[in-house]
Amino acid sequence: MARITDDKAKQTLTPHLQSGEELKNWAFGIKQPPILLLILFALFGGIPAIIAIAILTKNYLVGLTNRRFIVLRFTGVLKIKEVSEYTLGQIPAVKTKTGSLFTKIEIQDPSHPFKAKFHRLGMKENRTHSIAIAQGLEQGSVKAL
Amino acid sequence: MSSSRILCPRCQQWTSTQEKTCSFCKTKFPNELAWKIPLIIGLFLLSLIASIVFALLEN
Numbered sequence: 468m469a470r471i472t473d474d475k476a477k478q479t480l481t482p483h484l485q486s487g488e489e490l491k492n493w494a495f496g497i498k499q500p501p502i503l504l505l506i507l508f509a510l511f512g513g514i515p516a517i518i519a520i521a522i523l524t525k526n527y528l529v530g531l532t533n534r535r536f537i538v539l540r541f542t543g544v545l546k547i548k549e550v551s552e553y554t555l556g557q558i559p560a561v562k563t564k565t566g567s568l569f570t571k572i573e574i575q576d577p578s579h580p581f582k583a584k585f586h587r588l589g590m591k592e593n594r595t596h597s598i599a600i601a602q603g604l605e606q607g608s609v610k611a612l
Numbered sequence: 613m614s615s616s617r618i619l620c621p622r623c624q625q626w627t628s629t630q631e632k633t634c635s636f637c638k639t640k641f642p643n644e645l646a647w648k649i650p651l652i653i654g655l656f657l658l659s660l661i662a663s664i665v666f667a668l669l670e671n
Binding site: 511512514515518519522523547548549550551552553554557558574576578579 | 613614615616617618619626629648651652655656658659660663
């Protein structure tokens with residue numbers, strides 16, 4: 468964990484900002500395959516299961532600005548594959564949960580759903596940033612669940 | 613309002629994820645699971661074969 472530095476995160480997110488847009492918070496998150504699939508893999512064997520889980524896990528770098536919530540899906544060393552953006556105040560529904568290790572964020576948008584969890588050690592200050600993003604999204608959603 | 617864009621692996625241009633092909637070079641976007649699922653099945657088969665071979669060698 469903690470493989471992305473704050474400077475690298477800001478550098479990666481900055482090209483996706485609009486003019487006059489201010490980046491407030493950023494965080495590193497992952498989305499693992501469904502738990503039943505993980506259990507199934509574990510039943511079949513150790514090392515292949517670990518490799519399979521690593522292959523199927525999606526990595527995200529997210530950023531909250533004064534206007535939007537930006538999601539960058541990447542592979543390897545911040546090689547961006549997909550960019551999603553949600554305008555604050557127009558997000559249909561947001562569900563967030565903060566546990567002892569993870570902050571979970573789910574955007575229930577029918578056209579572009581998003582779900583990821585953010586480990587407190589994912590980046591330096593990942594916990595602080597992910598909680599701030601969760602709160603910002605809840606305030607910026609049409610209907611907070 | 614939300615939107616999503618995907619990077620074309622060939623021309624490195626951004627296209628909406630709702631499109632099945634790149635808007636610029638018309639390359640069809642590959643399904644990422646197309647190589648992941650065969651690889652995972654291959655890994656499990658390899659481990660199964662390895663365990664059978666080791667069990668036979670022990671006997």
